[in-house]
Amino acid sequence: MERSEKNSGAVRRVETGVTPAGSPEKRDARLGDLIPGGGTAAAPKPSRKKFNFFDATEKPTEWLIRLCGWSSIIGIVAIFVFILKEAAPMLPRLNWGYFFTSPRWIPNPGEGNAPSFGALALLVGTFSTTFICLIIAVPVGLGAAVYISEFAKGKVKETLKIVIELLAAIPSIVWGFIGLMVIGPLLQSIFTAAPGSWWGHVMVTLHLASAETGAAQGTNLLTGGVILALMSVPVIVSLSEDALRAVPDSFREAALALGANPWETVRRVLFPAARNGLLAACLLGMGRAIGETMAVLLATGHNLRIPQALTDPVRTITATIAAEMGETVNGGPHYRMLFVLGIVLFIITCGINVASDLIVKGVKKANQA
């Protein structure tokens, strides 16, 4: 309140020049109400400021705000601490070399056998689906972002932006459902062919159907990759569009003045200028693909082996956690191992996020210099 008392003098000086509409007393009362500690010199008794709960609790509120400001740090640290706490008893006992190189993930072996925790097949599953996703999503996402940001106008632009936004809003379980019920059977019917027919030859050569029966499975690596691509495209498009919009218009005008046509402007001027932002967009799209759970659980076929062909079913880290956590014993080795997988995921995605953040920040610094 010190500040308001200091300033009320200045306000009073301004106000004295104004002819009041009502009587002097009325005006003073009004001023007193409006300005804390206010009122003119002529006023015999400045009206007292009413008690206001929000003003009275300003200091505690500021501390509350400060505390909430730190909430995201608290959140990220708590996530790490609690997952580490659950996984901790397993960490010193774990053979990390075996964990990363063996494809044998046998958490519940038969009587008398020791469980085997080799996560190679899961890691390969995660990274192969992500790779297929990126092959599809990066060109489509960047192309769509360039079109929306540089070429589309008016209604078309608005419509496309809304479509991208709705694409981002569809929940992952629905994507999984689409993979399982729509895209999977579709791919299956395309790839399946009678053995010996020319189409069967093509499919077998491309490793899309099995050589013996000519059968293909609907939920597989390819379906998972396509679904993940549809899910990460909105991320890539919206972030790339931001990056392209951040390029100053003077760059475009300079390119235009040199006689460059729109495509040359995009390729020779905008892409180099927005390079880091576009890279960060692709990284975040990749982060989303790695961390996606329900879609890959439903759409990749959930088979524990290293894929040999595009139509082999695979299993990812996320899907393993989601599928197996329900059947573990709390505190058992299997349970702890799923938390270890969680830590691996957490570290991968956090690394990707911090890297993309640093890339974008690097751009900002370079632009200021």
Add this chain to the structure above:
Amino acid sequence: MNTAGSNPFAPSDFERRKFRRVTRNKWIMFAFCAVLAVPLIAILVDIFIKAAPVLSLHYLWDNPVNKGKAGGLWAPLLGTFYLVIGSLIFVAPIGILAAIYLNEYAKEGWLNRTIGIAVTSLAGVPSIVHGLFGLGAFVLTMLPVINRVVADPNDSETKWEGGLFTASLTIAVMNLPVIITSAREALGAVPQAFREACWNLGATRWQTIRTIVLPNSFSGILTGIILTISRAAGETAPILFTGATFFKWVADSGWEKLFPYNIREPFMAMSMHLNIISTQISQMPDRMKYGCAAVLITLILFVNSFAIVLRVWLRGRKRW
């Protein structure tokens, strides 16, 4: 003299080639956009056509019967509704206050930078890791503490289990970065001159925020809250182990039909229901699966279109 063949302004072959390339690339990029839009619409139409036999008001109002093979979706719908409300109670105040801190109080420096990185990292944490966190922190650590304080050891009815409370907290943590980012954007859109004018009238920082900044950014913050709602309603992985269940008995009539869930007991949710009926139950009729997916999609798109309409309306009446 000025025949078409000798027009000095006619484009050369080189220029024509370049022009053709621009047109071609433009169409290729448009095709990329079409690749996104057309299959999406086709798939949605397909889902709705296959769901059409079951879609009716009864489908929404009836409870699932026989493991979801018949009946409607009332119980999971209501569970999702309560989950959204529960998570909003936790995340909306904290997220908005955090955004206020970041936009109005924080100074440039290492702390602000760290918070920024924490927000982006939190946004990138996979949903299943949020689920693991909810299991470890809320279900296995917090609930035993609560039980020691409030539960009667002789009466298992008073015991708290993983349920609406824990699932709401997990979803709230997951949505924290979403609401911080969008609310901060909304606060940042209020011109600095508004704040300076208010300070010059003698208002303190908190008075300025309360009377000037928040009212002027209200619609933007509301958009963020709507996006949070749509995300909370659709997520499955975080609630898998923190309280969602496939079956919980819900009364078919009376007041109990509206308030069937206790915050300390497991609940049903739309996303969980869709997950289970499309993967775990054998001989599930296809129309029930498609019906559930169609209702979930409609719900999410309805909520999101609210946000879009709000934003368009907001841009239309912007005065600065």
